[in-house]
Amino acid sequence: MAVDSAFSSPLGPPACEKDAKALRFIEEMTRNADPVQERVLSDILTQNSQTEYLRRFKLNGATDRDSFKSKLPVITYEDLQPEIQRIANGDRSAILSAHPISEFLTSSGTSAGERKLMPTIKEELDRRQLLYSLLMPVMNLYVPGLDKGKGLYFLFVKSETRTPGGLLARPVLTSYYKSEHFKTRPYDPYNVYTSPNEAILCPDSFQSMYTQMLCGLQDRHQVLRVGAVFASGLLRAIRFLQLNWRQLSQDIETGTLNQKVTDPSLRECMGKILKPDPELARFVRHECSKENWEGIITRIWPNTKYLDVIVTGAMAQYIPTLDYYSGGLPKACTMYASSECYFGLNLNPMCKPSEVSYTIMPNMAYFEFLPHDPNSAGFTRDSPPKLVDLVDVEIGKEYELVITTYAGLCRYRVGDILRVTGFHNSAPQFHFVRRKNVLLSIDSDKTDEAELQKAVENASRLLREFNTSVVEYTSYADTKTIPGHYVIYWELLVKDAANSPTDDVLKQCCLAMEESMNSVYRQGRVADNSIGPLEIRVVKNGTFEELMDYAISRGASINQYKVPRCVNFTPIMELLDSRVVSTHFSPALPHWTPERRR
Ligand code: AMP
Numbered sequence: 001m002a003v004d005s006a007f008s009s010p011l012g013p014p015a016c017e018k019d020a021k022a023l024r025f026i027e028e029m030t031r032n033a034d035p036v037q038e039r040v041l042s043d044i045l046t047q048n049s050q051t052e053y054l055r056r057f058k059l060n061g062a063t064d065r066d067s068f069k070s071k072l073p074v075i076t077y078e079d080l081q082p083e084i085q086r087i088a089n090g091d092r093s094a095i096l097s098a099h100p101i102s103e104f105l106t107s108s109g110t111s112a113g114e115r116k117l118m119p120t121i122k123e124e125l126d127r128r129q130l131l132y133s134l135l136m137p138v139m140n141l142y143v144p145g146l147d148k149g150k151g152l153y154f155l156f157v158k159s160e161t162r163t164p165g166g167l168l169a170r171p172v173l174t175s176y177y178k179s180e181h182f183k184t185r186p187y188d189p190y191n192v193y194t195s196p197n198e199a200i201l202c203p204d205s206f207q208s209m210y211t212q213m214l215c216g217l218q219d220r221h222q223v224l225r226v227g228a229v230f231a232s233g234l235l236r237a238i239r240f241l242q243l244n245w246r247q248l249s250q251d252i253e254t255g256t257l258n259q260k261v262t263d264p265s266l267r268e269c270m271g272k273i274l275k276p277d278p279e280l281a282r283f284v285r286h287e288c289s290k291e292n293w294e295g296i297i298t299r300i301w302p303n304t305k306y307l308d309v310i311v312t313g314a315m316a317q318y319i320p321t322l323d324y325y326s327g328g329l330p331k332a333c334t335m336y337a338s339s340e341c342y343f344g345l346n347l348n349p350m351c352k353p354s355e356v357s358y359t360i361m362p363n364m365a366y367f368e369f370l371p372h373d374p375n376s377a378g379f380t381r382d383s384p385p386k387l388v389d390l391v392d393v394e395i396g397k398e399y400e401l402v403i404t405t406y407a408g409l410c411r412y413r414v415g416d417i418l419r420v421t422g423f424h425n426s427a428p429q430f431h432f433v434r435r436k437n438v439l440l441s442i443d444s445d446k447t448d449e450a451e452l453q454k455a456v457e458n459a460s461r462l463l464r465e466f467n468t469s470v471v472e473y474t475s476y477a478d479t480k481t482i483p484g485h486y487v488i489y490w491e492l493l494v495k496d497a498a499n500s501p502t503d504d505v506l507k508q509c510c511l512a513m514e515e516s517m518n519s520v521y522r523q524g525r526v527a528d529n530s531i532g533p534l535e536i537r538v539v540k541n542g543t544f545e546e547l548m549d550y551a552i553s554r555g556a557s558i559n560q561y562k563v564p565r566c567v568n569f570t571p572i573m574e575l576l577d578s579r580v581v582s583t584h585f586s587p588a589l590p591h592w593t594p595e596r597r598r
Contacts, residue, residue, distance in 0.1 A: 245288035358429065
């Protein structure tokens with residue numbers, strides 16, 4: 001029931017007074033985007049005026065945009081490596097931020113094969129919390145009655161380590177779920193989860209998933225929305241149900257918990273939740289034993305109004321599978337965020353995935369935009385980039401996002417390419433186009449061309465003793481199976497047919513490639529089970545020439561033709577797959593430990 005018009009908002013009638021306040025905040029921020037940005041920059045520069053970094057660039061206490069833009073360089077993670085390393089090694093002086101660095105957030109973006117370390121400060125948690133607090137008030141505008149039930153969200157923590165200097169290093173969501181902000185959040189009827197904190201916080205991914213699924217099944221009639229952070233995570237939960245419904249139904253029938261769940265606090269918590277329910281157990285068995293799992297989400301959770309998962313960017317590849325399992329439920333992409341900074345939210349979350357635009361909230365950081373011209377060779381010293389302010393971006397144009405944060409990142413290139421689709425008041429709205437330099441991605445892994453090249457080189461060393469080399473290769477993220485996996489197509493030159501590499505050798509090549517991948521990939525394989533074994537498909541000799549012929553027949557220039565290092569266009573896939581002579585899968589898990597290699 002909407003509250004009376006005294007609280008009305010241009011976005012729509014708020015569901016309650018708390019929502020009215022949140023919507024007013026969004027209006028205020030977006031109407032005053034430019035002054036808010038000016039204030040944010042001035043606050044950051046004032047707060048950090050005595051840091052080593054700002055002093056180095058002789059800002060001399062200036063807090064205005066012109067001085068800032070003329071004196072501070074636009075940088076990437078690699079430029080900050082020395083400072084980050086010093087902080088990681090224990091230097092507590094004010095290097096980047098006047099406030100102490102409270103921990104490092106480990107990005108899924110990597111540098112030299114390891115997760116990037118993003119410094120953060122305590123107060124950033126409040127800023128993240130603030131953005132979270134805006135999501136349900138917006139959702140309530142579009143979906144009424146969410147206070148009448150629960151959300152089944154599959155949320156997980158990942159492992160954490162300490163840097164040599166003793167700072168925690170962990171993913172931003174792990175940091176958030178373990179914070180008091182999350183653990184002791186006040187009761188909010190619009191935001192009740194089926195998963196207890198103990199299940200979300202259990203570091204063992206099997207026990208965590210098992211108990212979250214159990215609670216979701218038990219509350220099946222109350223579930224109004226089903227979600228995970230990314231689409232790949234929700235599909236992993238469906239796969240988990242496929243593999244574990246027998247044990248889950250057994251537990252539901254008897255009201256006891258599977259012995260595989262060993263975490264004592266989780267057992268204690270589940271002991272209070274579980275009740276024997278033979279009828280529900282029968283239902284789960286009946287549905288899950290069917291051959292056909294189409295629409296399984298709505299069969300098991302019949303009151304689900306939408307899926308809450310990110311399906312923009314690399315996650316768009318999962319839309320057809322999500323539609324299959326959910327009978328085409330709406331997919332809400334609610335927010336756009338990163339380890340460096342939380343950016344903004346989708347003010348129209350029930351729109352189609354292809355129409356999703358995120359409105360950057362001007363209070364989160366100072367935002368600049370580097371015009372992105374896919375055809376330009378880049379910037380030189382003589383033609384430094386001209387960055388555009390938040391309110392000055394132009395509809396239809398593409399930009400790379402550059403941020404200046406309270407935690408001390410200054411004019412830092414995030415690596416995301418965004419296209420302006422419109423404005424809400426004076427705040428622009430962006431379509432997420434892609435992340436730069438990502439070739440392959442299944443879950444949060446991001447493999448670039450150089451990493452793939454290195455992996456192929458390392459693996460092909462195993463072929464030397466067989467007088468065999470890899471003449472050409474390309475790759476494909478196969479998401480038809482859950483979890484998805486990398487497929488690498490190889491065309492081989494076998495010089496001695498009598499001594500050609502065996503299946504065993506090619507399997508070892510798969511593993512060698514996996515060993516060469518970055519730590520996010522290997523963690524996905526080993527700890528999260530979010531990526532399946534890498535596959536090599538050997539294709540007939542001449543296949544890549546056919547691929548070139550095909551591209552040329554479609555208008556590519558012979559002189560400029562380059563073998564695509566990743567493919568996903570159906571006719572090309574069909575051509576490649578029709579030329580496959582053998583397939584080989586990685587026989588084991590690559591090495592991975594939470595500790596960083598450097
Ligand atoms: P991480 O630093 O590991 O948290 O990853 C952050 C990155 O994930 C962003 O810079 C984006 O590339 C991507 N990302 C985050 N939110 C979204 C979204 N809503 N849609 C598409 N990509 C996203």
